[in-house]
Amino acid sequence: MKILFLDQSGKLGGAELSLADVAYSYRENCLVGLFADGAFRQLLERRKIPVKILTNKSINVKKDSGILKSLGSFSSITPLILNIAKIAKKYDIIYANTQKALVVGALASFLSGRPLVYHLRDILNADHFSSTNRRVAITLANRFASLVITNSEATRTAFLESGGRLEITQVVYNGFQPENYQAETSDVNTIKKQFELEGKFVVGHFSRLSPWKGQHILLEALTHCPENVTAILVGDALFGEQEYVEKLHKQVADLGLQNRVKFLGFCSDVVPLMTACNLVAHTSTSPEPFGRVIIEGMLCKTPIVASAAGGVVELVNPGKTGWLITPGNSEELANVINNCYQNPELAANVATEAYHKANENFQLEQTRQQIDQLLRKLL
Ligand code: UPG
The missing domain is CATH 3.40.50.2000 (Glycogen Phosphorylase B;)
Structure with a gap:
C-alpha cells in the first residue's frame, strides 16, 4: 500500500x-x-x-x-x-x-x-x-x-x-512504545543537577506555549503551594504565540516566582525530564483532543494531573491512574499538587497503576x- x-x-x-x-x-x-x-x-x-x-x-x-x-x-x-x-x-x-x-x-x-x-x-x-x-x-x-x-x-x-x-x-x-519511556537513572540525575532541581518537588508542564495549553494556570497554582514546589515549562511557542510567552514571564515576575519556575524551551527528548518530575501537569483551558503528555507521563511512571475536558477523560481514571481538575481552576490544581507533595506513597501507587494501564491500552x-x-x- x-x-x-x-x-x-x-x-x-x-x-x-x-x-x-x-x-x-x-x-x-x-x-x-x-x-x-x-x-x-x-x-x-x-x-x-x-x-x-x-x-x-x-x-x-x-x-x-x-x-x-x-x-x-x-x-x-x-x-x-x-x-x-x-x-x-x-x-x-x-x-x-x-x-x-x-x-x-x-x-x-x-x-x-x-x-x-x-x-x-x-x-x-x-x-x-x-x-x-x-x-x-x-x-x-x-x-x-x-x-x-x-x-x-x-x-x-x-x-x-x-x-x-x-x-x-x-x-x-x-x-506509544513503552520501552522508549524508560530513562537512565544517571540521565535523570544529570538533569536534576543541571537545572538545580535536586531536593525540590518538581511539577513539569510539557507542551507548546499557547494560551489554551494553560501554562498560566500552573503558575497561579504555585502561589498556593509550599516554596519547595518548583515548575518546569518544557516547550516553545510553535505558532507565533510570542505575546503569551511575554505574559508568562511577566506573571512569574509579578507573582515573585523567579526562583520557582524554569522555562526550558523545546526539548527533543522529554523522557529524562518527565522522569525527573514528581508530577506532570496538563492544564489545557479548552477541551484537549487527546493529550499525548498524559500517556507519556504515565509511561515515565510519573503521576499526572490533567484538565477534565475533551479526550482527556477517556485517558484518566480519576484517583486511580491520575487526577482530574476543572479546566482553568488553579486552586484545584494546587490541591492535587499539595496532596502529592504530602503523600508521596499515594502518588507512587497511582503512578504505578497508571503505568500498567498505559502499557495495556496505548x-x-x-x-x-x-x-x-x-x-x-x-x-
Ligand atoms: N513535546 C516535545 N518537546 C517539548 C514539548 C513537548 O517533544 O519540548 C512533545 C510532547 O512530549 C508531546 C507533544 O510534544 O508528545 C505534544 O503533544 P500534545 O500536546 O498532545 O499535542 P498538540 O501539539 O496539541 O497536537 C494535537 C492535539 C493533541 C493530540 C495530538 C496528537 O491538540 O490533543 O494529542 O494532536 O493527536
Whole structure:
C-alpha cells in the first residue's frame, strides 16, 4: 500500500510526532509531503521516512479567518493542489494530517481519483476554530474523505456535532512504545543537577506555549503551594504565540516566582525530564483532543494531573491512574499538587497503576494495526 501523507507544519507538534509514528510503518512506500520546512522534516529524515517540502509559500487558512480570506487563499494554493494531484497518481491513498492538508488534499483527491483519509486531531468547536473554518473542514471531509480517523471519542463527537458524517469516522488513539519511556537513572540525575532541581518537588508542564495549553494556570497554582514546589515549562511557542510567552514571564515576575519556575524551551527528548518530575501537569483551558503528555507521563511512571475536558477523560481514571481538575481552576490544581507533595506513597501507587494501564491500552503497535486495517479496507 502506497501512501501520500500531507501535513502543513514543519514544526514538531503532537500531530506531527504521531504522524511520524504512523508513517514509519510505510517508509518503504510512502511520501510525507510538507507545506513548510523545519524540525519535522529532520525527524522524518532521521527515521528514514521519505519526505518532501511541497511549497515554500505559506498557506493562508487561519483558524480565525473569514470565508473571503479562506476563498482568497484557494487561488493561491492552486499550483500546490495540482502538484499534489500529480504526485498522488503514484500513490494509493492521500492521508491528510492537518486542516490545511485537508483543504489541499481534498481537491487533489478529486483531481487524482485517489481516496482521501483525514486524520482529525482537533476538536472542531468555537474554542479552537472560526465557524467558517469549521464549515470548510466539515464540508470537505463529508464530500471528499472516505475515512476520518479521530484521535478520541471527544474529537469524533465534536466532528459529528458540527455536521460531520458518522459513517466515515473511526476513533484511533495515539500509540506509544513503552520501552522508549524508560530513562537512565544517571540521565535523570544529570538533569536534576543541571537545572538545580535536586531536593525540590518538581511539577513539569510539557507542551507548546499557547494560551489554551494553560501554562498560566500552573503558575497561579504555585502561589498556593509550599516554596519547595518548583515548575518546569518544557516547550516553545510553535505558532507565533510570542505575546503569551511575554505574559508568562511577566506573571512569574509579578507573582515573585523567579526562583520557582524554569522555562526550558523545546526539548527533543522529554523522557529524562518527565522522569525527573514528581508530577506532570496538563492544564489545557479548552477541551484537549487527546493529550499525548498524559500517556507519556504515565509511561515515565510519573503521576499526572490533567484538565477534565475533551479526550482527556477517556485517558484518566480519576484517583486511580491520575487526577482530574476543572479546566482553568488553579486552586484545584494546587490541591492535587499539595496532596502529592504530602503523600508521596499515594502518588507512587497511582503512578504505578497508571503505568500498567498505559502499557495495556496505548501501544503503538496496536494503533498501527488499527490504522492499517482501516486503510486496507479503502482499496
Ligand atoms: N513535546 C516535545 N518537546 C517539548 C514539548 C513537548 O517533544 O519540548 C512533545 C510532547 O512530549 C508531546 C507533544 O510534544 O508528545 C505534544 O503533544 P500534545 O500536546 O498532545 O499535542 P498538540 O501539539 O496539541 O497536537 C494535537 C492535539 C493533541 C493530540 C495530538 C496528537 O491538540 O490533543 O494529542 O494532536 O493527536
